[in-house]
Amino acid sequence: MLEQGFAAIAVSGEVSRLTRPASGHLYFTIKDAHAAISAVVWRTTAMRLHALLKEGGEYIFTGHLSVYEPRGSYQLVVTRIESAGAGKLAAEFERRKQLFAERGWFDPATKKTPPHLPRHIGIATSATAAAFEDVRKVLATRPAWLQLTLSPCLVQGAGAPSSIVTALKALATMPQPPDLILLVRGGGSIEDLWCFNDETVVKAVMESPVPVITGIGHEIDVTLADFAADVRAATPSNAAELACPSRQQLRQQIPRVAAMAAMLHQTLAGHDRHSHALSHRLKQTWHRFTDTRHHRLEQMHSRMQHLQRVQRHEQRLHLQTLEKRLSAMEPGHQLHNRRHRLTGTVNQLHQMLHGSLQRKQKLAQTQSRRLHLAAAALLPPRRQKLMPQALRLKQLLLTQIPAHRQRLALYHGRLAAYDKEDILARGFSLNYDMDDKLVTRVAALHPGARLRVEFQDGSADTRIESIKRNPT
Structure with missing residues (x-):
């Protein structure tokens, strides 16, 4: 009754007590939380099964029930094994x-x-x-x-x-x-x-x-x-x-050689005719294309020449304008203007000092003549009294002229100190930023800034690594 009533069943459970004897059969127990059943896989079936049984693994076993009468026990004869997750x-x-x-x-x-x-x-x-x-x-x-x-x-x-x-x-x-x-x-x-x-x-x-x-x-x-x-x-x-x-x-699939040769000759002849026709059409198309392209190139060449002339003229005017603006901003030109203004100032000082000296000399000569006449007219005691003043006036003239000359030499030395070439010749240098502005203070700098340092015999580009300010 068991074998006839359960000829095709599927049992899901865990493999326990798996044995693999030398006969090639597999004996094990299928169990879950509530029950267990013995099972066997015959050697011929085990050889073609994909799934490899593992102790403790969960599978779905398909087969039929079989009763072993001498012991009065039944077991599941497995013909197919799938993983529990196969469904x-x-x-x-x-x-x-x-x-x-x-x-x-x-x-x-x-x-x-x-x-x-x-x-x-x-x-x-x-x-x-x-x-x-x-x-x-x-x-x-x-x-x-x-x-x-x-x-x-x-x-x-x-x-x-x-x-x-x-x-x-x-x-x-x-x-x-x-x-x-x-x-x-x-x-x-x-x-x-x-x-x-x-x-x-x-x-x-x-x-x-x-x-x-x-x-x-x-x-x-x-x-x-x-x-x-x-x-x-x-x-x-x-x-x-x-x-x-x-x-x-x-x-x-390879056709006969003769038929293949005929087909090849026929195909080649057709290709030759088609090639000649294409070559003739290509030549005509190429001539038309060449003529059209040559004409277009000539037009483009004339246009480019005209545009180049216009651009060169505009660039020349622009450069001349920039040159005028830059020449006025050039440091040498500015120094020259300052030197020219200082020279004019010095000349004015020279003229002022020379005029002052001449006026003082004339005044002194006039006073000297007057004093001489007065002294000659006055009594000898009066002449004697005026003699010290005359001597004092001569000494005053002798001391003021060297003083004015010394002051003039001092002004001349200060003016020479403003000369750029003289400054550079004494070992100094001029620092300009990337906008060609003269840098005179550390506050105008920052790390990484680039400078152009001008010396007497040339210039060099440098970069600020660090800044150290004097304590205030």
Whole structure:
């Protein structure tokens, strides 16, 4: 009654007391929080199961009940094992499939047609995977010109999606990209192949500028990357077969030599006639183009010459205006003007001093004559009284003239001290900022400011590193 009533059941639970005898059978107990049941997987079934049982793992076991009459015990004979999360993954697979289809990622109108005879094929898979070796064996029977480029990537695990996307982009962005890309992997459980259902992988396959052929798992395995690919193959080997025809197939497609030669001669004759017609049309077009271009170049040349003359005239006027304005602001010119004004002032001082001296000399001579006449007219005692004053006047004249000369020499020395060349010759220098303004105070500077330092024999550009002000 148990065997007939429970011929096909599914039990969900945790694996406990797992044993693997030499016979190849698997014996274990399926349990949950409330009950337990013995289970067995016969050796022939264990060899073809994808899932690898682990102690403590949770799975969904499908099979039938079997009764062992000598002991009066029953057990579950397992014929299929799925991970406990397989149902959730299947539901998530359908949800993503519908979402990506609504986005148009599976639209047949957007798929690219792979080339019939590719010269360069890129392969995105693990370098150590058996799928890579299967693809290489199949492609070894293809034409010798075929170039293969492996872009290694992870094909299982949490890091597989980003690795697959990077591998596809690396092939598509090569200096000489392949004509076709094979995205392949061997068989596995739905968990093992889940990375090919990732959104980034599906989008990368759909957006690849190079046609993509997928060969993922076995014929019964289907991933979302297969729907987005331009061509879906059942296995990695089948993907390699679809990528390029074999040498035997190419030999069968080659037509007979005589027919091929006739077709070639006919094609060449047609190409010659077409080439002659194109050459004649090209010559006529080239002559018209050359004449038109020459005429336009002549017009442009005359316009450019006129514009250059106008621009040169305007620039010359502008430069002359700037030169006049700059010449008035030039430090040497300003120093010359100051020197000229100081020279005029000194000349005026000379004239004033000379006139003052002449007036004093005339006055002194007049007074001397008057005194001489008065002294001659007065009595000798009066003459005797005036003699000391005459001597004092002579001494005064002798002392004032050297004093005025000394003051004049002092003014002349001060005037010479303002001479720029004389200042520079004494070891001093003049500092100008980038606007050619004379810098006389530290307050006008800041760190990083650039200066032009003028010496007697030239100038130098410098930059302020730090500032030290005198204490107030």
